[in-house]
Amino acid sequence: MLLIPCPWCGQRNEDEFMCGGESARVRPDDPASTTDAQWSDYLYNSTNHKGVVREWWWHVNGCTKWFVIDRDTVTHAIQPASEEIS
Amino acid sequence: MSRLSSGGAIDRRQVINFRFNGTSYTGFKGDTLASALLANGVRVVGRSFKYHRPRGVVSCGIEETNALVQLRSDLDQPNIRATVLPLVEGLEAESINCWPSVNFDVGAINGWLAPLFPAGFYYKTFMAKPWDFYSRFIRRVAGLGQVPKVADTNSYERVHHHVDVLVIGAGPAGLSTTLAVARTGARVLLIDDQSDPGGDLLFDTAIIDQKPALEWVKESIETLAQLDNVSRLQNTIATGYYDHNLVIAVQTSPDESWIRERLWHIRAKQVVVATGAVERPMVFANNDRPGVMLCASVAGYITRFGVQPGKRCVLFTNNSRAYEYLSVLQEAGIKVVEIVDCRESVDDDSLKIAQLLNIPVVAGSHVVNVSGKKMVRSVTVRSINGDANLHTVSCDLVCHSGGWNPLVHLQSHSGAKPVYDSENVTFIPGKPIQSERSVGASNGRFLLSQCITDGLETGQKIGVELGYEFPEISFEKQTNDVNYAVEGFWAEDDNTGKAFVDYQNDVTRADLALAMRENFQSIEHIKRYTTAGMATDQGKMGNPNVIGIVAQMSGTSMTATGTTTYRPPFQPVSFGVIGGMERGALIIPARTTPITEWNISHGAAMNEAGANFRRPFYYPKSGESMQDAMNREALATRNGCAIYDATPLGKFELHGEDVPELLNRVYTNSFSDLPIGQGRFGLMLREDGRLMDDGVTFRIDDNHYLMSCGTGAAPVVLGHMERLLQTEWQDLKVYLINVSAGWANVCVCGPLAREVLSGAGMDRELLDSMKFMQIKTTKVAGFDVRVARVSYTGELSFEINVRRRDGLQLWELFMQAGKQHDITPIGSETSGVLRIEKGFVSPGIEGDNITNPYDAGLGWVIDMNKPDFIGKRSLQRDLNIGGERQHVVGLLPDDHNAKIADGSALVPVQAPTSGNPEFQGHVTAACYSPTLERTIALALLKNGKNRHGENIRISGLEGSFTATVTKPVFYDPRGEKMRA
C-alpha cells in the first residue's frame, strides 16, 4: 500500500487514487497529422522505464485532482514532481 | 514427570486439563502446550514431512519446526506451533502427519526407502504414466494438518493506525528504544508478540544493575504507562513490512471480547525492528532425534516453565553463549556430562564457566552421531581432524547451539538485503531502504548490555531526527553476560546418519551436496531443488546453516553465496484476520436506489447491473417462468405501459462556457448548436476508437448541461472527462459534478405512457407537446420534476427525475395511476429483449473492445468533419489499414423457437460444429421476441454488414441452428413508435 503525496490532501494510501500512467504520454496536438506509426506509438506503447518515472495520479477518493509525481518503479520511492509539466 | 518442584513463571495453583493424542494430561496456567508436554514427559510430538521420523520439541519459540499440532474441538486449526500456544482448559491437540499414531506411524516406511528419495527424486521418476496417477498417492502423504472441520464463528477486525515511531519487540533493545523515544513526546507504539513484555529476558536469568532483568522490564513498563504519547500492545506480532513504512501486525485476543484477532495496518514515520535472534542448530547426524534441543530453549523451559527436559545432557556448541546456560541446567538438576566444542581454542570466558561448574570441555571436536530413535540414548563424539577423542557418551538430552541468527526478516521485507557479519558468523541487517533501524539482537548485538545501549542510542537519534528535544540519559547498564565468541562450523561428518539442515522438510546435508553435484549453483536453486527453508518456519533456524554448508562445499564465501529472499509474513497469519469483517454483504457494496426495497418486496429477481448496483432482472408473478415473465413484460411495454427504475444510470452536471467544446471533443457527433431544453444522443469513444459509452446530454441552461450515461460506464465516463479536463485540456472552462444519486429516475414507457402520467397529475398539454429528446421542468403531485423524453425501449417513453428522497413516492404514484392500464414493472432482462428487437447496440456487449462505431452501425452518429474528437484518428486508421472487420448484424434462426445462448459461435452453414471449422463471429445477445413471436439475435460477424441475406450456422454447446443474416433491427426500423 503505497503512500501517495497528494499536493492538496497530503499523504494518503494508494487505494484512494487511480494511477494514470506515464505523464510523458501526451495527446498529439493534431492527431490527424500523425502517421499510423506515430499514432500507434501514442496509443499503445509506453517507455515503461525501470527507475524513476513521472506519472499521473488521480485522487478520486479525495480532492479529485490529477497531479504528477516522480515514482521509482524499482524502490517505489516517491517525490513530488520536481517541475511543472505542461 | 519432568516438572521441577519450584521455579518458573507458571501459576501452580491453577491446574489446566488438556488432551494430546487422546491422552489426558495436566499443566499449569502460564504453560505453553510444548512446556506442558515436556513436563509430562512426552518426547515424541510429531512426525517429519518426508521420512516420518519421530520428532520432539526443539525450541521454545516462534522458530519451532517440529512441534506442530492440530487443534481440535472448538479451536480446530492445523499446524499450530505448540511452543507458542498458551495452554487453556480443555485444549485438545493431535500430532499431524502420522497414521495411525505418532508412536507407530506407517509412513515411517519412507525412512527405510530413504535411499530412493534424495532431494528432487520426483523430477527423475514417475514418468511412465501421467503424473495424476502418482500424484494421488503423493498428495495424500504430503500436507501437514487438516482443514478445520468446524465453522469459524469468530469475529475479526482490521484497523489503520499512524504513529511517529513503531517499535517491534519488547525485549531489552525494543524497550530501551521505546524508553528513549518516549521522552521526546513523539507518538510511539510498542508491539510485542508475547503475552508479557521482556522478550528473551522472560526465559533468562539475566541481571541488570544488580537486579533480575525482569524487574528492570517491570519498571520500564511502569514508566511507559505514565506517558500519554506511548501505547503498547502485547500478543501482537508484526508479520510484514511493506512499502512506505507500513507494518502489518496481528493482535490476538484483544480487550474487545468479541474480536478474536485484529489486523493492524500501522503506518510509521520510523520503524524500529527489535525482533531479537533465534538460536541456530548444529548440523550433525541424527540431530533430529527427540531430546536434541536448542541450548537456550532448554534453559528457557527451566527458567520460565520449571520444566526439566532431560536428566543427563551433552552440550554441543561452537560459541560462548551456550556456556552461559550451563549453571541454569545444573541448578535444575540436569547433569551436564560433557561439552563438545568444535572450536580448537575455546575462549577463556567459556572455559572459566566450565571449570567453575566442573564440566569437561572436549575442544576441537564434534558430535558425529546420535543414537536412540524416539529418545536420545547417547552421542558419539570425535575430534574434527582425525579419530582422536572418539568416544560415546550416554545421555537423554543433547543441547546444541550453533550461534545466533538475528531475525532480519522484517527488515528484509522492507527491501533491505541482509549482509554477512563474519565476526558473528551470521547475517545481520543491511543498509536500511526505508525509514527503519534494527536494534539489539536483531541487529547482531547479542549481549544484553549492547541491546540496551543500542536501543537507547537509537531512540535518541530517532527523536532528534523527528525534530524533538532530547533529554540527557545514561546509556550505561551493568549486565552479567560474557562476550560473545563464535566460529562457523559446517564440517562434513562421518555420514553416519541423516544430518538435517531443515527439520520440517527433511532436508539433509547430503541433499545440499546432491543439488550442487547436479550443478544447482545459486542458493535460490538449491533452496528450490531441496526445499530447504521452504517449510512453515521458513528457515528461521536453518537457513544460515544451508548457506554455510553451500559456501563451504563450493569453496566460496558466505557473502558470495548470499541469502534467499525472506518473504512475508514473518509468521503465518490466519486468513480469517486477513479478511477482517468484509464478508457477505460487506465484500463489495451493494448500491441501492429509492426503489430497490420496493422491487425486492415485490418479488423481483435481482441481478447485477454494473457499478455494484443490483437491479430487477424480471418480476415473476407466482408460478410464472422467467420466459413467461419476460414475454408479459415485453408485450406490456409494446402494447400498453411499463415502468422501470432508471436511477442507476449516471448523471453528471456540466457547467461552464466551454461545455459544448468539451462535448464536441468527447462525443463523435456535434453539440455546438444544442438549444436549451433539448437533448442529443451522443457516442463516446476511447482514444483507440472503441466504444466507451452512449447516452443523452441535455442543455438545461446557458452554461449548464446534464449528461446521462450507462450505469456501469458512469465511473469510467466521469474519470475519462475529468482526466482530459485536468491534464490535456486545462484551458477548457468546464466543471463536472456527479449528481447520479441525487435524482431518482422513474421511466414510464409504452403507448399508454401519457395516460399514466397525466393520470398521476402531470400536465397533459405538456406531455403532448414534448418532442422526442426534449427535457422540461414541471410539477407532479407537488414534486418538482425534470421530465425527459428519451427511449431505450423503442417506445414512447418519459424519464421522470425527482429528488431522491421523493423517488419512492413518485414510483408508487405512477403505479397507482397506471393500475387501470395494467402498468407493468419490467426488469433488465426484458429491457434486453426490447433493445435486441430495436437493434440498440450496447457499448458493453456488442462493443467488446474490438467493435468500432462503424462496425456497430453507428456511423450516423459520427461527424468526421469535426477537426478532432477522441477516437477520430483511430477510426481513420481502422478505415485505412484495419482490414476486414466484424460487424453487428441481426440473425433470424430458421427454427423460430430456437434456444440460442448468448455467446454462441458463428460458423459457415456447411461446417461441422467442432474440430476447427472457420470461426466467423459470435452471438452477442439472443432472445425470444414475444412481439415477433420468434427467436432473434444480435451478433458480431466478420464482414457482416455485407452479408445480409446469407445463411450462417449458430454453433452452441446446447445445439446448432441455421439462421439468416439480417440488418440488426427487427422492430419499428424507422423509430416511429418512440417518436410518436
Place this chain on the structure above:
Amino acid sequence: MSYEAKIVPIERYGLINIRADFSAQRVIGESLGHELPVTAHTAVHTENFSVLCFSEDQWWVRCNLEQETDLFNQLYDLNKHNHCAATIISDHFSGFSLIGTDARKVLRQGVSIDLDDYASGQCTRSGFARCGASIQIVEQYFHYDLFVESSYASYVNLWFDAARKGVQNSQSG
C-alpha cells in the same frame, strides 16, 4: 458487546456543492457574506451555514434544509459571468453522525487517514469502507459526520453495524 459508539442518520440538511475558479471564489464569498476557506481540510462556520473546503476549487455549503433553495438560487446565477457552479447535492449524499467514546475505534476500520491530523471543526474527503466519504470532524475522536453517496447508504449502515460489534462469521457461513 460492542464499541461505545452510535450511528445516527443526519436527517434534514441542506448541502450545496460549489465549484469556482480563483476569481469566482471572491464573488461567491461576497454573495455568502463570508470568504471561502482556502486551506486544505479547513471549514468556516457561521451562524447560518458552514463552508467546507475540499479542494482548491471545491466547497460544500452545509446549511439548514429550509435555507437550501434560497442559498442555491443566490449562488446559481453567478455562473452567468463567472466560471463557477452551484449544485444542490443534499440528495446525492447521505449523512451519518458517528458519536461516542469509541467513535475513533469504529472509524479507523474504514479510513486509512491519520485521525490525529484532523482537529475538531476540520473536514476532509477520503476513502471509506470501499466507497469514500466526506468527513466533517465535529469533535475530534468522539463525533464525526460522514457523507457518502446515497446509493451506498444502506451498505454503509451494514458496515457500521459490523464495525461496531463485529460479524459472527458463522451467520454468513
Place this chain on the structure above:
Amino acid sequence: MSHFSIFSLARNALTGHKNWEKMWRSPDPKKEYDVVIIGGGGHGLGAAYYLAKDHGITNVAVVEKGWLGGGNTGRNTMTVRSNFLREDSVPFHELSIDLYHQLSKDLNYNLMVSKRGMITFIQSSAVNRIAMQMANTMHIYGAEYRMLSLPEIKQRVPIFSPSENMRLPILGGVYQPRASMVRHDAVAWGFARGADSRGVDIIQNCEVSGIRRESGAVTGVETNRGFIKAKKVGMAVAGHGSVVANMAGLRLPIVTQPLQAWVSEPIKPVLNEIVVIRSYYGTYLMQSDKGEIVIGQGCDPYASYAQRGTFSIIEDATNAMLEVFPSFSRLKLLRHWAGMLDMPFDGSPIISKTDVDGFYVDVAGSGGFKTTPAAAKTFAHLIARNESHPLTENLGLSRFQNGRLVQEGGVSANR
C-alpha cells in the same frame, strides 16, 4: 545426458547418489552463436530447446542475468489453461496444454503435470454471457469447456460451501477439465537439461547491457561477459521486456506490473480442482501437490519492477475465498510474493519480429507460464524461419499498428 528413471535412482542409491551427472554444463560464452536468446526462464530455455529439436539449430546461447528460472517461471501459480475468448488465443493455449502433457516424457524430466480441471464460478448474467462466449469459441477449437450446476460443483468440490448471504450468489460454474497444474521450477530445469544436452550453451550470471545493430540489423549482444556475436537475437525476458527492447531502440505496448501469488501452510488434500472466483476480485486458488493452497488475483494497478505488491490484494482475495470456502478461515497464509508481468495493452502474448532485423520478441502476456511450451515452440519457429508460426500470425506487433488487437483484457482497461 543420462536417462532418469526409477532404475537410475535405485542404481545411484547404491552409491549414495554421489555419481549423478550435472543437469547442465556451465560453459563460458563463445565469441559467436547463430542465435542468442536473452532470458533463461521457461520461455527462453524452451525456445532454445525447440530451436535445437525442431529446427536443428544448436549453435545457440541462452544468456541469463541471474539464475535459471529465477524470474516469473519460479513465481507463478503453476496453472495451465486455455479458457480464452478469441479465436487467436484458444488454439495457441490449447497447443500449450498438448505440449505440457507430453513434455515430461520428451524431456525425461518430471514436470508433474496434473490434470486438475478448472471451475470458474458464475455470479452474474454478464459473466455468464462471457463464459458462454468462451465456451463456444473453445468448443470450435476442440477445447472442452462445459457448464456445471451448483450440485455438480458441490459434487466435485465437497469442501465448497458458499455462504448463504453471498453478495453475489453463485449461480453455477464453467469447467475446463484439461486445465492443469505444472511444477513450475521443473519447466525451466527440464528445458535447460534438454537444451544443454543438444548443445545449447546456457550461460548464467550473464547480463545483457546492449544490443548491437548495424544498418537496422542485429549483430550481437553486449554482456558483462563480453560481446557475443549473433545475427539473430531473441528476447524472452518476462518482467524486463521494455528494458531489453529499449536496448534495441524499441518501445513496446506493455506495462510491467506486479502480479502477486501466495500460499497457505500445507494441509492434507481438500481441493482437487483449480477454482476461479471471478466476480468479486478475480481470485483463483488451487492446492499444490505439497498441500499448500496456492492463491492469486489480478495485477497491482500500476507499473512496478519491485517484485512485491500491495497487501490489500491479498485481503480482498481472502474475503472472496472465505465466501466460498469458509473453513479456510483458520488456515494460515504462509508466504506471499510477486512476479513482474509485462502486460500487453490487450492482454495477449506478443511473439513477433521487430523493426530491427534479426531481433525477435516474446512477451508473455497475462501470465506466461501457461503458454511456455507453445510460446517457446512458435518463437523458435519465428527465429529459425524468420516467419511467424501459423498459430501466432495475429499475435505479432503489427496488430498494434492496424488496431486488430486480440482483446483478452489487458492494460486497455486502465486507460
